[in-house]
Amino acid sequence: MPAIRIGPGAARPARRGLVLALAAVAAAASMAAAAASHTVVIDGVKYSPETLTVKRGDTVTWVNKDPFPHTVTAKGAFDSKDIAAGAKWKYVARKAGTYDYICIYHPNMKGVLKVE
Numbered sequence: 001m002p003a004i005r006i007g008p009g010a011a012r013p014a015r016r017g018l019v020l021a022l023a024a025v026a027a028a029a030s031m032a033a034a035a036a037s038h039t040v041v042i043d044g045v046k047y048s049p050e051t052l053t054v055k056r057g058d059t060v061t062w063v064n065k066d067p068f069p070h071t072v073t074a075k076g077a078f079d080s081k082d083i084a085a086g087a088k089w090k091y092v093a094r095k096a097g098t099y100d101y102i103c104i105y106h107p108n109m110k111g112v113l114k115v116e
Helices: 008-034
Strands: 037-042 051-054 059-064 088-092 097-102 110-115
Touching: 037 051
Parallel strands: 037 059, 051 110
Antiparallel strands: 059 088, 097 110
């Protein structure tokens, strides 16, 4: 039967795995702590601001102050469906890119969300 070696080098792989796991947890916590919140107001049949730049992980909230529903629709990326008068919709920006969006009820309403 082969001898089992127990010594200073035996714990290195386990220690390395622990260090990597702790680094991953720290990175996730840092990203969560760094996430910001942004607001786009829908009022007067327009988005304000019309263009918003955020970082991945940030949350964007659209608040409808008009007396009728709107949508925030970026084809193939996100769709709020109806946002009733006085209601809001939140979106977490997870993928980098530039997203042009409109209100499907008022196609002249245009906005741009840039995710870095």
